Amino acid sequence: MTETEEKTGPPVTLIDPIDMTKLDPKFRNDISSMPNGEELSACFACSTCTAACPIANQWDYMPHQLIRMILLGMRDEVLSSKEIWECLTCFQCQERCPQKVRVTDIFFDCKNLAAEEGHVPENVLALGKTLVDKGQLYEVINDWEREDLDLEPEVPGLSIEGIQSILKSTRTGKLVEDGE
Ligand code: SF4
Numbered sequence: 001m002t003e004t005e006e007k008t009g010p011p012v013t014l015i016d017p018i019d020m021t022k023l024d025p026k027f028r029n030d031i032s033s034m035p036n037g038e039e040l041s042a043c044f045a046c047s048t049c050t051a052a053c054p055i056a057n058q059w060d061y062m063p064h065q066l067i068r069m070i071l072l073g074m075r076d077e078v079l080s081s082k083e084i085w086e087c088l089t090c091f092q093c094q095e096r097c098p099q100k101v102r103v104t105d106i107f108f109d110c111k112n113l114a115a116e117e118g119h120v121p122e123n124v125l126a127l128g129k130t131l132v133d134k135g136q137l138y139e140v141i142n143d144w145e146r147e148d149l150d151l152e153p154e155v156p157g158l159s160i161e162g163i164q165s166i167l168k169s170t171r172t173g174k175l176v177e178d179g180e
């Protein structure tokens, strides 16, 4: 369109229309009945959480929108969103919320619910698998780094079998097993 052409058609909207038939009113109660959700309904949509968030400008749904979506009962959209998994857990939003809404902790609860319903991104599952298989997330692969620091090649006292046995009896172990 050239600069002189006038725009026609409906006005551009910032968000998609909400399909009311897909709302789950129970979702709001599921989250607010958890220990982190007590202040959820006190949210007055001020967007302070979003202003504080260092990654919100990369997201389709920003923190204040996710909180609003929970309040509205948009269960599927929230639990299948990539944003809850990309949260840096820096707690900037939660620290600044004037209504004491536990934004970061609520996103943890959402992740737990999402995992129970099988919505776990592949990269998160891969991390879980590394943890269960190797007993640690980050392996020392450059022996020379330890050598430079005058350390023995292997990390001493790391019982991979012990860690594996504990992990396999946890929800993380089960999640990885089910995802294989
Ligand atoms: S800062 Fe708190 S009150 Fe404001 S929108 Fe975010 S959660 Fe709601």
Ligand code: SF4
Residues within 6 Å of the ligand: 049, 052, 053, 054, 055, 056, 063, 086, 087, 088, 089, 090, 091, 092, 093, 094, 103, 104
């Ligand atoms: S905890 Fe997550 S949602 Fe909150 S400010 Fe940090 S990255 Fe953003």
